[in-house]
Amino acid sequence: MSFLEVRDLHASIEGKEILTGLNLTIDRGQVHALMGPNGSGKSTFANVLLGHPKYNVTSGDILVKGQSILDLSTDERARKGIFLGFQYPIEIAGVGYSHFLRNAYNTLNKTLAQEQTNREVFITVKEFHEYVKRNLDSVGLDQAFLSRYLNEGFSGGEKKRSEVMQMLVLKPNVAILDEPDSGLDIDAVKAVAEAINKLIETGAGVVVITHYARILRYLTRLDHVNVMAKGRIVKSGDRSLSEELENKGYGWLGLEES
Numbered sequence: 501m502s503f504l505e506v507r508d509l510h511a512s513i514e515g516k517e518i519l520t521g522l523n524l525t526i527d528r529g530q531v532h533a534l535m536g537p538n539g540s541g542k543s544t545f546a547n548v549l550l551g552h553p554k555y556n557v558t559s560g561d562i563l564v565k566g567q568s569i570l571d572l573s574t575d576e577r578a579r580k581g582i583f584l585g586f587q588y589p590i591e592i593a594g595v596g597y598s599h600f601l602r603n604a605y606n607t608l609n610k611t612l613a614q615e616q617t618n619r620e621v622f623i624t625v626k627e628f629h630e631y632v633k634r635n636l637d638s639v640g641l642d643q644a645f646l647s648r649y650l651n652e653g654f655s656g657g658e659k660k661r662s663e664v665m666q667m668l669v670l671k672p673n674v675a676i677l678d679e680p681d682s683g684l685d686i687d688a689v690k691a692v693a694e695a696i697n698k699l700i701e702t703g704a705g706v707v708v709i710t711h712y713a714r715i716l717r718y719l720t721r722l723d724h725v726n727v728m729a730k731g732r733i734v735k736s737g738d739r740s741l742s743e744e745l746e747n748k749g750y751g752w753l754g755l756e757e758s
């Protein structure tokens with residue numbers, strides 16, 4: 501049984517159907533790329549997976565270890581170890597970064613410690629900070645971020661690094677990263693990709709939503725490249741498919757309205 505299974509998922513927003521029969525299975529340890537033209541529904545999928553209240557699932561199902569999660573709230577889904585790295589991370593003034601991470605980590609330990617053998621228990625705040633600092637280092641963020649508010653005043657690139665850093669700390673079962681490479685300079689793309697490699701080493705299943713083969717080239721593992729169009733996956737392949745898309749665009753796939 502796969503960890504996460506999306507079955508013939510249809511979802512709409514304000515009466516407009518965006519997801520039109522999406523099928524995808526993700527296992528721990530697997531790495532997927534999700535590509536596709538603007539507006540094909542990639543971010544919608546990520547939001548629906550985590551139960552964003554604006555979207556209506558009209559048919560199909562999302563299963564975690566064989567059980568539907570459609571009736572679960574966003575935080576209940578997160579407690580199953582599903583993490584979404586946002587395309588546009590929002591700034592939350594007043595929520596201390598370190599406090600937020602420690603609460604989230606301890607909350608996840610309550611549900612995930614039984615199934616994940618690599619979760620440590622940190623007794624003191626100092627111990628936890630040492631752990632976070634190691635992860636800040638690995639994405640190239642200064643330790644001063646620990647004493648800031650969540651995303652407040654972070655540059656675009658810092659927000660993206662911060663999303664991946666949170667995943668390294670929290671160790672989800674499945675992580676969806678929505679365009680972790682957008683708006684980053686070339687060195688930062690490499691740094692983020694290397695952080696994703698560390699995330700892969702934790703045993704997480706990873707879905708990287710991206711427009712570009714570049715970030716995928718740095719990944720030590722890439723099992724499936726899926727192309728989405730008009731709300732469903734229309735083509736799947738291996739690494740070579742992402743290179744083909746980089747060279748030829750999407751036109752050759754015949755995705756235009758027939």
Ligand code: ADP
Nearest residue numbers: 513514518536537538539540541542543544545
């Ligand atoms: P992608 O991430 O692949 O670029 P999105 O999932 O963001 O695509 O968007 C898919 C489609 O859903 C687009 O046509 C977009 O305009 C539409 N959409 C997304 N959010 C809303 C919303 N809040 N209201 C109406 N339409 C929306």
Ligand code: MG
Nearest residue numbers: 542543544587
């Ligand atoms: Mg998007």
